[in-house]
Amino acid sequence: xITLNKQDIKPVFSADEIDARIKEMAALLNDEYKNEEVxxxxxxxxxxxxxxxxxxxxxxxxxxxxxRLSSYGSGTVSSGKVNAVDISLPDLNGKHVIILEDIxxxxxxxxxxxxxxxHNFKVKSYKFITxxxxxxxxxxxxxxxxxxxxxDDKFLIGYGLDFDGYYRNLDYIGYLEE
Numbered sequence: 001x002i003t004l005n006k007q008d009i010k011p012v013f014s015a016d017e018i019d020a021r022i023k024e025m026a027a028l029l030n031d032e033y034k035n036e037e038v039x040x041x042x043x044x045x046x047x048x049x050x051x052x053x054x055x056x057x058x059x060x061x062x063x064x065x066x067x068r069l070s071s072y073g074s075g076t077v078s079s080g081k082v083n084a085v086d087i088s089l090p091d092l093n094g095k096h097v098i099i100l101e102d103i104x105x106x107x108x109x110x111x112x113x114x115x116x117x118x119h120n121f122k123v124k125s126y127k128f129i130t131x132x133x134x135x136x137x138x139x140x141x142x143x144x145x146x147x148x149x150x151x152d153d154k155f156l157i158g159y160g161l162d163f164d165g166y167y168r169n170l171d172y173i174g175y176l177e178e
Contacts, residue, residue: 008176008177009157009158009170009174009176010174010175010176010177011172011174012151012154012156012172012173012174012175013149013159013172013173014172015159015171015172018053018131018148018159018172019053021148021149022050022053022057022131022148023057025129025146025148026054026057026058027057028146029054029058029060029098029146030057030058030059030060033060033096034060035060035061036060036061036096037060037061037062037063037095037096038060038061038062038063038095038096038097038098039062039063039065039090039092039095039096039097039098040055040058040062040064040065040098040100041065041066041067041089041097041098041099042064042065042066042067042100043066043067043068043069043099043100043101043102043109043113044066044068044069044086045068045160045162045168046101046102046103046160046161046162046168047101047102047131047160048066048160049159049160049168050100050102050131050159050160051064054100063090065089065090066086067086067087067088067089067113068086069087069109087116089120091121092117092120092121092123093121093122093123094122094123094124095121095123096123096124096125096126097117097121097123097124097125097126097127098127098128098129099113099117099126099128099129100129100130101113101128101129101130101131101144102130102131102132102160102161103131103132103151103156103161104128104130104132104134104138104142104143104144105134105137105138106137106138106139106140107138107139107140107141107142108139108140110128110130110140110142110144111140111142113128114126114128114142127145127146128142128145129144129145129146129147130144130146130147130148131148131149131159131160132147132148132149132151132156132161133147133148133149133150133151134151134152134153135150136152136153137153154175155175155176156173156174157173157174157175157176158170158171158172158173158174159171159172159173161173163176
């Protein structure tokens with residue numbers, strides 16, 4: 001069992017910074033979609049806190065779905081292989097779809113999801129939104145339609161991001177000092 005020692009965690013984004021950026025992102029989405037129905041698809045487990053916080057500020061009618069993918073396992077670096085644990089979705093044909101993810105790192109998960117949606121549905125519109133964009137680690141040519149913060153190549157924890165299942169409950173994002 002890991003003991004949480006907050007002295008070893010160096011903050012990168014505070015709870016207030018995250019909250020302010022999420023409100024900005026939600027305002028942009030509200031302007032774009034107005035009263036059109038949107039399907040929000042949240043990638044478990046990492047994006048669940050980001051998802052619940054952003055949808056509180058969305059004003060359009062929405063339906064919320066969850067999928068579960070994995071590319072990290074218990075390591076600190078993406079394996080580059082996406083494991084689709086549960087990707088069952090309703091009929092998204094003709095719908096506005098927004099994928100919410102915690103972080104785009106190598107881009108393999110974003111590419112996998114984009115290909116999955118495009119191969120299985122003819123959606124009205126599609127957006128891939130991530131809280132964190134780690135461009136320095138990108139291995140595939142894919143970029144989010146919107147992101148909260150551009151980040152350096154550090155292994156981050158907190159606000160849904162974990163290390164071997166721990167630290168998701170922090171209300172800020174930081175990294176473990178080595």
